[in-house]
Amino acid sequence: MPVLCPCGRTQAKGQPLTLDTCCGPYHAGQAAPDAQSLMRSRYSAFVLGDVPYLLTTWHSSQRPAELTLEAGAKWLGLEIKQHRTTGEDTAEVEFVARFRVDGKAVRQHERSRFVREGGRWFYVDGDVL
Numbered sequence: 001m002p003v004l005c006p007c008g009r010t011q012a013k014g015q016p017l018t019l020d021t022c023c024g025p026y027h028a029g030q031a032a033p034d035a036q037s038l039m040r041s042r043y044s045a046f047v048l049g050d051v052p053y054l055l056t057t058w059h060s061s062q063r064p065a066e067l068t069l070e071a072g073a074k075w076l077g078l079e080i081k082q083h084r085t086t087g088e089d090t091a092e093v094e095f096v097a098r099f100r101v102d103g104k105a106v107r108q109h110e111r112s113r114f115v116r117e118g119g120r121w122f123y124v125d126g127d128v129l
């Protein structure tokens with residue numbers, strides 16, 4: 001059974017993409033083609049607990065020295081609200097990520113900024129909405 005991608009991306013016909021044909025290649029080192037794809041692959045990395053990927057795709061100006069993921073968080077889904085190009089190498093993605101932790105449902109609504117350097121997109125920072 002192929003594993004569906006945690007980010008929930010679908011093909012044109014609404015078929016969900018598998019991890020291997022969606023975020024998996026980015027986790028394996030392929031450059032994400034746009035900020036939305038990078039955002040999605042970072043969400044998937046949260047779900048999969050891929051801390052090295054989260055740090056690698058964090059812009060060096062904002063990257064934390066280390067990252068500890070919330071233990072026991074159950075990720076429920078990602079919804080991309082808007083993907084906006086703001087410059088030649090900058091973009092913004094507005095999203096809602098839902099997860100449950102300690103029995104409480106959390107809805108994280110954020111507008112994140114991304115920058116492209118050397119052909120790769122990086123997460124810079126974001127505003128909680």
Ligand SMILES: [Zn+2]
Pocket residue numbers: 005006007008009022023024040041044
């Ligand atoms: Zn994906």
